[in-house]
Amino acid sequence: xQMQKTSNDKAIEVQGLRKSFDDHExxxxxxxxxxxxxxxxxxxxSGSGKSTFLRCLNLLEKPTxxxxxxxxxxxxxxxxxxxxxxxKMGMVFQHFNLFPHKTxxxxxxxxxxxxxxxxxxxARQKACDLLKRIGxxxxxxxxxxxxxxxxxxxxxxxxxxxxxxEVMLFDEPTSALDPEMVxxxxxxxxxxxxxxxxxxxxxxxxxxxxxxxxxxxxxxxxVILEQNSPAEFFAHPKNPRLCDFLSKVL
Amino acid sequence: xxxxxxxACNAFKEAVTSTFIVDNxxxxxxxxxxxxLLITVGALAVGVVLGVLVAITRVYYLQYGPYSFWxxxxxxxxxxxxxxxxQALQKLVNVFLGAYLTVFRGTxxxxxxxxxxxVVFSRTNELVxxxxxxxxxxxxYVAEIVRAGIMAVDKGQTEASRSLxxxxxxTMRLIVLPQAFKNILPALGNEIIALVxxxxxxxxxxxxxxxxxASLVRARTFDAFVPLLFVAAVYLLMVLLLTAVQQKIxxxxxxxxxx
Numbered sequence: 001x002q003m004q005k006t007s008n009d010k011a012i013e014v015q016g017l018r019k020s021f022d023d024h025e026x027x028x029x030x031x032x033x034x035x036x037x038x039x040x041x042x043x044x045x046s047g048s049g050k051s052t053f054l055r056c057l058n059l060l061e062k063p064t065x066x067x068x069x070x071x072x073x074x075x076x077x078x079x080x081x082x083x084x085x086x087x088k089m090g091m092v093f094q095h096f097n098l099f100p101h102k103t104x105x106x107x108x109x110x111x112x113x114x115x116x117x118x119x120x121x122x123a124r125q126k127a128c129d130l131l132k133r134i135g136x137x138x139x140x141x142x143x144x145x146x147x148x149x150x151x152x153x154x155x156x157x158x159x160x161x162x163x164x165x166e167v168m169l170f171d172e173p174t175s176a177l178d179p180e181m182v183x184x185x186x187x188x189x190x191x192x193x194x195x196x197x198x199x200x201x202x203x204x205x206x207x208x209x210x211x212x213x214x215x216x217x218x219x220x221x222x223v224i225l226e227q228n229s230p231a232e233f234f235a236h237p238k239n240p241r242l243c244d245f246l247s248k249v250l
Numbered sequence: 251x252x253x254x255x256x257x258a259c260n261a262f263k264e265a266v267t268s269t270f271i272v273d274n275x276x277x278x279x280x281x282x283x284x285x286x287l288l289i290t291v292g293a294l295a296v297g298v299v300l301g302v303l304v305a306i307t308r309v310y311y312l313q314y315g316p317y318s319f320w321x322x323x324x325x326x327x328x329x330x331x332x333x334x335x336x337q338a339l340q341k342l343v344n345v346f347l348g349a350y351l352t353v354f355r356g357t358x359x360x361x362x363x364x365x366x367x368x369v370v371f372s373r374t375n376e377l378v379x380x381x382x383x384x385x386x387x388x389x390x391y392v393a394e395i396v397r398a399g400i401m402a403v404d405k406g407q408t409e410a411s412r413s414l415x416x417x418x419x420x421t422m423r424l425i426v427l428p429q430a431f432k433n434i435l436p437a438l439g440n441e442i443i444a445l446v447x448x449x450x451x452x453x454x455x456x457x458x459x460x461x462x463x464a465s466l467v468r469a470r471t472f473d474a475f476v477p478l479l480f481v482a483a484v485y486l487l488m489v490l491l492l493t494a495v496q497q498k499i500x501x502x503x504x505x506x507x508x509x
Binding site: 082084086090095099 | 404406407409410411412413414415416417422424425428429
């Protein structure tokens with residue numbers, strides 16, 4: 001796909017990203033550009049640093065070195081207002097992290113109302129619309145502990161969407177789900193993708209990568225070893241470690 | 251046999267009359283109960299406020315720290331950036347708080363109380379000194395209870411909240427503290443119960459608490475049995491009441507949990 005590489009189109013840009021935890025260097029120099037509307041899928045063995053990479057993008061992890069820009073704004077600079085940045089980036093976690101002491105509706109409306117980006121009525125309306133979209137409006141006044149894993153994750157996605165983010169980050173969203181619920185979550189993610197959302201997804205779901213991804217990245221030991229369009233990536237892997245990895249998971 | 255039983259009952263009746271009725275000595279016990287309750291409630295108020303503030307300060311530092319005082323000060327002097335000054339100050343405050351916790355949990359309450367009463371506040375009302383002394387001591391224990399309760403909240407909750415754009419303060423207030431509450435309450439309840447019993451040493455600084463009341467009456471009646479057993483029973487009653495309340499609250503909080 002031909003992309004105009006003007007700065008307007010760059011959703012995320014990463015230069016020389018390094019991250020160490022005490023003495024252990026997890027990210028060893030990542031350079032990457034993610035354009036608006038791209039669906040970048042990151043795969044790799046555990047310990048490769050893919051989650052750490054994702055978490056650096058919204059500064060849940062503070063990079064040890066390197067620079068990151070989100071929509072042209074350098075987030076690794078001291079002037080960056082982290083909270084404002086995170087409003088523009090939604091994150092979905094492996095273990096959902098819904099607020100157990102709040103109802104589903106409150107989970108979704110809490111942030112928009114508190115950050116004053118919507119009035120309570122607007123937030124309520126938006127939450128109901130989002131719940132309707134995932135067919136869970138009847139669960140609005142229940143608590144997270146009454147839901148199944150798949151339902152919780154879909155609510156978590158919707159909660160992130162309620163903030164009208166420009167980028168959605170997914171950290172192994174289906175890894176903690178029973179197999180029969182993986183599909184419903186992936187379906188929702190597919191819908192999001194089709195609506196044009198810029199997405200960065202760390203996952204083991206190769207089918208999703210193939211169907212929805214515009215680009216697939218392979219990470220191992222803190223670096224990106226190979227990236228390509230899904231078709232090429234899975235059909236003609238070049239890096240030997242990628243070939244090895246794919247032979248084990250496909 | 252029956253005669254000795256009758257004699258024993260009479261002796262007991264005598265002792266009770268002597269302990270409570272003669273000279274209206276029951277009033278000493280009433281003062282004792284009143285003071286014990288006053289000290290407990292007062293010390294609790296001081297201790298909880300102090301403990302929560304200390305705990306939140308320490309949790310914040312534990313999350314973002316640790317810092318080296320000299321390095322941070324050096325950086326501040328070199329660059330003039332406020333954040334380095336803040337780091338240096340944070341380190342200072344937290345070293346001080348660490349010392350507070352170590353000293354006040356590492357020395358006997360009775361010694362602390364006597365220092366407050368005889369060294370520091372020699373001219374203040376003893377009841378107030380007792381409240382301050384027990385309050386500061388309790389504060390140290392409450393601080394650790396609250397800190398543990400906060401840190402027991404799943405880190406994912408903080409991450410999810412911050413990812414939505416909520417500030418650290420908002421996250422603490424809306425997400426973490428409400429959940430920490432459930433962790434804190436059982437240990438806090440135990441601390442309250444311990445405090446009620448701890449106040450029994452207030453007599454060391456001439457406060458007429460319940461235990462001191464028993465001593466005062468014992469000195470006058472030369473009978474130890476009735477006053478001491480009575481006082482023990484009152485303490486027990488208080489503890490049982492508090493335990494019942496604690497269990498009720500814990501049960502009420504559990505209704506939300508998944509079976």
